[in-house]
Amino acid sequence: MKSKKVLLFFKGHVAAFLLFLILTCPLKVFAIWESPDGSMDIGGSFRSIAGVFDYTRLPEFYSQGKKKDYPVQTIFRFTSEGRPSENISFEVHIVQSNDFSIVDESGNIYTSQSSSRYRAMDVTLDWHKDNENYARLWLDRFNIKYSFPVADLTIGRQAITFGKAYFWNPMDIFKPFEPGQLDRDYKPGVDGFMLDISLGDFSGAALIGVLGPEVNIISGFTGKDNTWNSSLYGSALLSRFYTNISEWDFSFQAGKVYGGYHVSCGAIGEIGFLESRIEAAYFKSEKDTPVFFQSPGNLSEDYLAGVIGIGRTFPNTFVFELEYFFNGAGDPDNLELSMLRSVHGMSLNMSDQLLGLMLSYEIMPVFIARFGLIYSVSDHSSQVLPSFFLSLSDEADLIVSATINYGKNPYLYQGSIPRMGSEFGSFPDIMLIEFKYYF
Numbered sequence: 378m379k380s381k382k383v384l385l386f387f388k389g390h391v392a393a394f395l396l397f398l399i400l401t402c403p404l405k406v407f408a409i410w411e412s413p414d415g416s417m418d419i420g421g422s423f424r425s426i427a428g429v430f431d432y433t434r435l436p437e438f439y440s441q442g443k444k445k446d447y448p449v450q451t452i453f454r455f456t457s458e459g460r461p462s463e464n465i466s467f468e469v470h471i472v473q474s475n476d477f478s479i480v481d482e483s484g485n486i487y488t489s490q491s492s493s494r495y496r497a498m499d500v501t502l503d504w505h506k507d508n509e510n511y512a513r514l515w516l517d518r519f520n521i522k523y524s525f526p527v528a529d530l531t532i533g534r535q536a537i538t539f540g541k542a543y544f545w546n547p548m549d550i551f552k553p554f555e556p557g558q559l560d561r562d563y564k565p566g567v568d569g570f571m572l573d574i575s576l577g578d579f580s581g582a583a584l585i586g587v588l589g590p591e592v593n594i595i596s597g598f599t600g601k602d603n604t605w606n607s608s609l610y611g612s613a614l615l616s617r618f619y620t621n622i623s624e625w626d627f628s629f630q631a632g633k634v635y636g637g638y639h640v641s642c643g644a645i646g647e648i649g650f651l652e653s654r655i656e657a658a659y660f661k662s663e664k665d666t667p668v669f670f671q672s673p674g675n676l677s678e679d680y681l682a683g684v685i686g687i688g689r690t691f692p693n694t695f696v697f698e699l700e701y702f703f704n705g706a707g708d709p710d711n712l713e714l715s716m717l718r719s720v721h722g723m724s725l726n727m728s729d730q731l732l733g734l735m736l737s738y739e740i741m742p743v744f745i746a747r748f749g750l751i752y753s754v755s756d757h758s759s760q761v762l763p764s765f766f767l768s769l770s771d772e773a774d775l776i777v778s779a780t781i782n783y784g785k786n787p788y789l790y791q792g793s794i795p796r797m798g799s800e801f802g803s804f805p806d807i808m809l810i811e812f813k814y815y816f
Contacts, residue, residue, distance in 0.1 A: 417459030547658035680705030694739035758784025
């Protein structure tokens with residue numbers, strides 16, 4: 378059995394690395410290509426991530442007997458951008474990932490059931506899957522932009538980002554990054570259009586429409602096995618306005634989103650020597666979605682969320698960010714339901730009140746140390762996130778990081794029903810090492 382696992386590892390990852398070397402050795406010829414007139418270029422990145430998931434702190438009934446897992450993931454991202462004419466530009470991202478896991482089913486570590494949200498078009502090919510290997514090819518971005526004198530219209534699968542906070546962004550509704558996520562180089566794309574209208578040097582308005590399916594609560598299945606699948610419940614139509622007043626950036630947005638209706642506002646500026654930011658969002662659920670998952674409740678409900686934060690970058694490269702997050706979708710008295718909401722993309726965390734702290738310092742121009750801490754005020758659990766970034770060259774980086782969780786462990790309610798003791802105390806500790814190369 379052990380030899381089989383080793384063979385699978387070499388088959389999936391060493392072969393992928395050799396392919397990467399073949400493609401990038403003639404660096405000047407293939408890896409970075411630009412058309413003679415500068416209207417198109419081709420590039421991309423290669424990533425290899427190796428990790429250790431340590432379950433030994435968790436009770437055996439909760440970890441299902443697992444002690445440690447050693448997942449490995451390789452990701453190729455091929456990008457193409459171009460401007461065939463003065464008023465037209467395009468962007469294409471094709472991604473190939475290969476996951477290997479010893480004790481858990483591959484693919485579960487890196488994806489969630491909310492991955493189908495706001496994606497009406499199925500352009501994913503799962504070309505290999507077993508208990509230890511998972512290979513997937515997909516189109517992450519594919520869009521075309523038309524530029525007019527006072528507006529830009531982008532149509533297709535595109536990354537849409539709102540919000541200025543560091544850990545939590547209640548305004549960023551289209552596939553936001555997770556609070557403790559280190560890798561924020563590429564945000565996943567969503568299927569739709571965005572019309573961005575300029576109203577001045579620092580003001581503008583936008584109309585955003587995004588199509589997507591309604592995702593099943595438990596299975597993550599969208600209900601149809603078709604190339605195209607969208608519904609009114611799973612789609613969004615949002616209007617947005619932004620401006621600058623007295624060196625403060627203000628934004629406001631409202632409209633239909635996945636599962637209901639959304640209205641939010643935000644501001645970012647400086648108070649004294651501190652960068653200050655605030656965001657607030659209200660969600661009105663379109664319908665009740667009862668869940669009978671250990672503790673009954675509704676997956677989707679009305680809630681208010683808000684974040685307030687401060688930060689500063691000092692001349693000596695020291696950076697700090699501090700945020701407080703109120704999460705009306707979190708329920709510390711029903712963590713099982715809160716976990717389902719979080720996995721399903723209805724909530725950013727399970728707790729209803731959290732604090733986030735990030736410290737960063739450039740020890741050398743090529744070496745950065747970073748410390749992150751997320752603390753649940755609700756149940757006093759915490760997540761410590763140390764990381765180190767080493768620049769090996771202009772194109773290559775090495776990242777070593779860890780996720781260390783503290784808090785009350787899961788327990789058996791009435792001697793037989795598994796229950797989560799706290800938000801972060803219910804997760805394994807993680808150690809990751811990542812190599813990134815851009816070409």
